[in-house]
Amino acid sequence: MSTRMQTLTKQEIDKIHQASMAILSRRGIVFNDAECVDIFKKNGIRTEGKTVFPTEEQIMKALASAPEAFTVKALNPDKNVRVGGPDFALLPGYGSPFITEPGGAQRESLFSDYEKLVKLTATSQPLNMNGFLMVEPGDCDTRVAHLDMFLCGLLGCDKPLMGAPLSRRAARDCVELLAVAYGGHDQLMDNPATISLCNSLSPLQFSEEMASSIVELARGGQAVCVAALIMTGSSGPITIPGVLALQNAEALTGLTLAQLVRPGTPVIYGSTSSAMDLKSGALAIGAPELSIFISATAQMARYYKLPSRSGGGLCDAMLTDAQAGAESALALFNAINSGINFILHTAGILGGYISMSFEKFILDEEVAAMIIRMIRPMEINDETLDVDSIVRVGPGGHYLTEKKTFKTCRKEIYQTSLMNRSNYDHWTAAGSKNLEQAAAEQVAVRLAAYSAPDFSPGLKKDLLKKAVALAGGAPLKMA
Amino acid sequence: MSTRMQTLTKQEIDKIHQASMAILSRRGIVFNDAECVDIFKKNGIRTEGKTVFPTEEQIMKALASAPEAFTVKALNPDKNVRVGGPDFALLPGYGSPFITEPGGAQRESLFSDYEKLVKLTATSQPLNMNGFLMVEPGDCDTRVAHLDMFLCGLLGCDKPLMGAPLSRRAARDCVELLAVAYGGHDQLMDNPATISLCNSLSPLQFSEEMASSIVELARGGQAVCVAALIMTGSSGPITIPGVLALQNAEALTGLTLAQLVRPGTPVIYGSTSSAMDLKSGALAIGAPELSIFISATAQMARYYKLPSRSGGGLCDAMLTDAQAGAESALALFNAINSGINFILHTAGILGGYISMSFEKFILDEEVAAMIIRMIRPMEINDETLDVDSIVRVGPGGHYLTEKKTFKTCRKEIYQTSLMNRSNYDHWTAAGSKNLEQAAAEQVAVRLAAYSAPDFSPGLKKDLLKKAVALAGGAPLKMA
Numbered sequence: 006m007s008t009r010m011q012t013l014t015k016q017e018i019d020k021i022h023q024a025s026m027a028i029l030s031r032r033g034i035v036f037n038d039a040e041c042v043d044i045f046k047k048n049g050i051r052t053e054g055k056t057v058f059p060t061e062e063q064i065m066k067a068l069a070s071a072p073e074a075f076t077v078k079a080l081n082p083d084k085n086v087r088v089g090g091p092d093f094a095l096l097p098g099y100g101s102p103f104i105t106e107p108g109g110a111q112r113e114s115l116f117s118d119y120e121k122l123v124k125l126t127a128t129s130q131p132l133n134m135n136g137f138l139m140v141e142p143g144d145c146d147t148r149v150a151h152l153d154m155f156l157c158g159l160l161g162c163d164k165p166l167m168g169a170p171l172s173r174r175a176a177r178d179c180v181e182l183l184a185v186a187y188g189g190h191d192q193l194m195d196n197p198a199t200i201s202l203c204n205s206l207s208p209l210q211f212s213e214e215m216a217s218s219i220v221e222l223a224r225g226g227q228a229v230c231v232a233a234l235i236m237t238g239s240s241g242p243i244t245i246p247g248v249l250a251l252q253n254a255e256a257l258t259g260l261t262l263a264q265l266v267r268p269g270t271p272v273i274y275g276s277t278s279s280a281m282d283l284k285s286g287a288l289a290i291g292a293p294e295l296s297i298f299i300s301a302t303a304q305m306a307r308y309y310k311l312p313s314r315s316g317g318g319l320c321d322a323m324l325t326d327a328q329a330g331a332e333s334a335l336a337l338f339n340a341i342n343s344g345i346n347f348i349l350h351t352a353g354i355l356g357g358y359i360s361m362s363f364e365k366f367i368l369d370e371e372v373a374a375m376i377i378r379m380i381r382p383m384e385i386n387d388e389t390l391d392v393d394s395i396v397r398v399g400p401g402g403h404y405l406t407e408k409k410t411f412k413t414c415r416k417e418i419y420q421t422s423l424m425n426r427s428n429y430d431h432w433t434a435a436g437s438k439n440l441e442q443a444a445a446e447q448v449a450v451r452l453a454a455y456s457a458p459d460f461s462p463g464l465k466k467d468l469l470k471k472a473v474a475l476a477g478g479a480p481l482k483m484a
Numbered sequence: 485m486s487t488r489m490q491t492l493t494k495q496e497i498d499k500i501h502q503a504s505m506a507i508l509s510r511r512g513i514v515f516n517d518a519e520c521v522d523i524f525k526k527n528g529i530r531t532e533g534k535t536v537f538p539t540e541e542q543i544m545k546a547l548a549s550a551p552e553a554f555t556v557k558a559l560n561p562d563k564n565v566r567v568g569g570p571d572f573a574l575l576p577g578y579g580s581p582f583i584t585e586p587g588g589a590q591r592e593s594l595f596s597d598y599e600k601l602v603k604l605t606a607t608s609q610p611l612n613m614n615g616f617l618m619v620e621p622g623d624c625d626t627r628v629a630h631l632d633m634f635l636c637g638l639l640g641c642d643k644p645l646m647g648a649p650l651s652r653r654a655a656r657d658c659v660e661l662l663a664v665a666y667g668g669h670d671q672l673m674d675n676p677a678t679i680s681l682c683n684s685l686s687p688l689q690f691s692e693e694m695a696s697s698i699v700e701l702a703r704g705g706q707a708v709c710v711a712a713l714i715m716t717g718s719s720g721p722i723t724i725p726g727v728l729a730l731q732n733a734e735a736l737t738g739l740t741l742a743q744l745v746r747p748g749t750p751v752i753y754g755s756t757s758s759a760m761d762l763k764s765g766a767l768a769i770g771a772p773e774l775s776i777f778i779s780a781t782a783q784m785a786r787y788y789k790l791p792s793r794s795g796g797g798l799c800d801a802m803l804t805d806a807q808a809g810a811e812s813a814l815a816l817f818n819a820i821n822s823g824i825n826f827i828l829h830t831a832g833i834l835g836g837y838i839s840m841s842f843e844k845f846i847l848d849e850e851v852a853a854m855i856i857r858m859i860r861p862m863e864i865n866d867e868t869l870d871v872d873s874i875v876r877v878g879p880g881g882h883y884l885t886e887k888k889t890f891k892t893c894r895k896e897i898y899q900t901s902l903m904n905r906s907n908y909d910h911w912t913a914a915g916s917k918n919l920e921q922a923a924a925e926q927v928a929v930r931l932a933a934y935s936a937p938d939f940s941p942g943l944k945k946d947l948l949k950k951a952v953a954l955a956g957g958a959p960l961k962m963a
Contacts, residue, residue: 333810
């Protein structure tokens with residue numbers, strides 16, 4: 006279809022690719038992890054201290070083993086998710102230290118908030134994957150918070166979830182728990198059970214935590230998403246093409262590492278770059294430039310025949326107001342419409358990642374469901390065109406009592422679960438609620454309706470036992 | 485670019501076209517205006533009573549004289565607007581009887597509200613056309629409200645505006661006023677000075693008012709947009725393809741009429757069809773189906789080589805809340821991105837057309853400006869890719885103090901005028917305002933900053949004199 010979003014030509018993408026290759030050959034990328042540098046070196050890639058200099062040939066050879074699409078499996082196999090090509094995963098927000106209450110007040114997030122977010126994700130219609138680090142619970146022991154969150158997600162929701170790439174140890178721990186859940190490490194090698202988010206540290210670096218997580222997760226058979234979050238004019242050039250070249254160099258090198266560790270590792274090419282706000286110097290994720298990056302990233306990933314990742318319902322709004330609605334809808338629409346395959350932050354994010362909101366979560370779910378309806382293709386055939394009915398009903402008639410209307414309406418027409426469609430009198434009679442207030446009511450209903458997945462008591466016991474062993478004496482909320 | 489919105493194939497569009505032709509040949513379209521039926525008849529088109537039955541050949545022959553794009557001229561020629569192909573017009577809302585105050589209270593709209601909307605449109609950055617009937621002022625004499633609104637728009641804003649297709653008389657009156665403004669009827673024949681909205685009365689009818697307006701406006705050299713507003717399952721079939729076939733039959737026949745009156749009349753192919761809400765039976769314009777219709781309508785218009793029309797910031801929300809933000813942003817993005825050329829209702833609409841809100845107007849303007857930034861293509865070249873800077877700054881560096889950052893940032897990065905990007909402390913210190921409250925402050929600033937266009941006193945006097953004459957003694961607000 007004709008679209009006014011920019012279509013990058015093959016020549017333009019080639020040019021970005023060549024710029025990335027020039028960056029890698031002239032300056033390279035720093036890996037703050039000795040084993041990673043070693044892996045590059047052993048594979049014949051030039052290194053100088055912590056810096057690696059992969060060539061175009063080495064990168065393209067490594068990426069040749071990466072699948073174009075893959076399945077991430079769930080403990081409930083009915084909920085396996087395909088990622089790549091036409092298929093995409095929608096996930097909750099990630100990494101927020103705070104919770105925003107209705108009206109906008111922010112407070113530190115707690116493990117009980119994490120549990121609520123798992124319940125909302127488990128009962129979510131549009132979200133087909135569970136997250137990780139949906140908030141950073143302030144009341145968990147930082148040494149084992151990854152175990153609490155991962156176990157809470159694994160036992161509380163039977164959709165596939167995200168791994169714990171917070172450190173080499175956390176990545177390993179999550180693989181160990183998965184081995185218990187799936188009956189051994191071997192069972193994790195056919196299809197991954199998690200996808201983990203391993204961001205570069207722009208410009209041109211990977212932190213020890215992220216780099217070593219890539220290695221551990223690839224070894225454990227888990228999928229790895231490598232993404233850059235570059236702020237134009239701050240951690241990257243002020244020009245969008247410059248940022249595309251820089252993030253491409255970073256992502257390709259991280260993905261190459263995963264392939265060197267285990268050829269065939271399912272990987273995702275990602276970006277969550279956006280604009281720096283010129284007034285505050287802060288990251289702006291409600292910015293229109295975000296959607297440009299999303300669209301370009303989807304196109305770059307297709308060029309390399311890789312699944313793609315971007316953010317979803319992103320915004321800079323401080324509460325679930327009209328700004329949150331507009332910015333998040335634009336970003337999520339662009340992510341889905343551009344063909345992104347792994348859409349993190351689909352639900353809940355406020356204030357430039359600073360907080361999660363349960364009410365925003367409910368809003369974003371409805372928006373996601375609406376967009377999914379928008380992209381459902383229609384069949385154009387004699388039955389759907391329905392010329393006979395149109396001729397029969399004729400000028401000035403109506404279709405309300407047509408048999409077909411009754412028969413087809415629920416399939417054809419999306420029904421809102423949150424958005425108001427009542428008229429003014431009904432709306433005022435029902436209390437003149439704005440969307441944030443209506444969503445707050447739904448949060449309570451959803452949490453009350455939740456029931457935990459029906460896993461065997463044995464599995465729960467084994468997982469808990471393993472988590473306690475991995476915790477090494479540190480206190481677990483889940484214990 | 486790859487998009488997940490449906491791309492209709494040539495075969496599918498052919499099939500919709502053929503369905504429309506079958507509807508026209510088997511059932512025809514009713515024109516509730518004797519002159520219109522006569523025009524069809526004189527051009528060899530079969531008629532029966534009020535029903536006309538144009539053939540495919542007759543329609544395609546008539547449409548062959550319609551331009552693919554045209555310029556609508558403004559009293560300030562710097563503000564002429566091109567409509568068609570890559571170019572598009574953004575206009576304020578249309579037809580609302582009410583005003584929504586901050587918080588959601590609805591009240592009858594007044595002529596003073598109309599004046600405010602003209603001022604907001606005149607000072608709008610993204611809106612490049614002025615509207616008509618932006619609200620239906622309850623305190624105008626209904627016999628001459630069209631004169632008040634048209635004159636208010638013409639004198640208060642120097643952008644091109646919409647005509648007054650409320651009746652044969654109103655359409656004629658607006659042409660008469662334009663003749664005064666532009667120095668005679670002949671001056672209106674090169675390029676139109678207005679575009680008017682002439683909707684069909686679905687299914688398969690045109691009202692006397694709309695049909696006769698098409699005739700008068702085409703005669704007066706003015707552009708005509710013919711659009712259908714069909715509700716799935718109510719005024720049209722429950723299936724989206726069925727509605728596409730029905731609205732296509734209606735639009736093509738109305739556009740044919742304009743070409744028969746004056747070949748070469750600039751016309752726009754439109755639709756504002758959407759879903760019927762299954763619970764209330766009411767029109768839902770925040771519905772995802774609206775975006776499907778927008779996308780399909782843009783594709784149908786291109787098939788006929790005609791400019792296209794859809795709605796813009798449409799929503800069913802009762803106030804400027806998160807629902808308003810999300811629904812309106814989705815609809816407006818889809819209108820712009822699909823390639824629509826005439827986007828009515830870009831700013832201000834709430835509650836399924838029932839009301840205009842000044843605060844929503846400000847929100848929609850910002851969203852429109854953001855979308856315009858999103859679709860601005862980037863140039864991919866050595867300068868924008870900026871490999872040298874990336875190599876120089878290197879790993880762990882930053883770009884904040886780069887010369888290029890200072891030089892380029894204002895051009896490259898969109899700056900918000902309404903959306904909050906400050907952090908929690910700054911936001912609370914500034915009063916914890918939600919977007920509706922922030923927008924209300926901007927409404928006041930904008931109205932205070934307005935100054936009327938610098939038209940000659942003679943022009944104003946002549947226009948007013950003509951309006952008084954056309955009013956025939958009925959009281960004019962503008963007098």
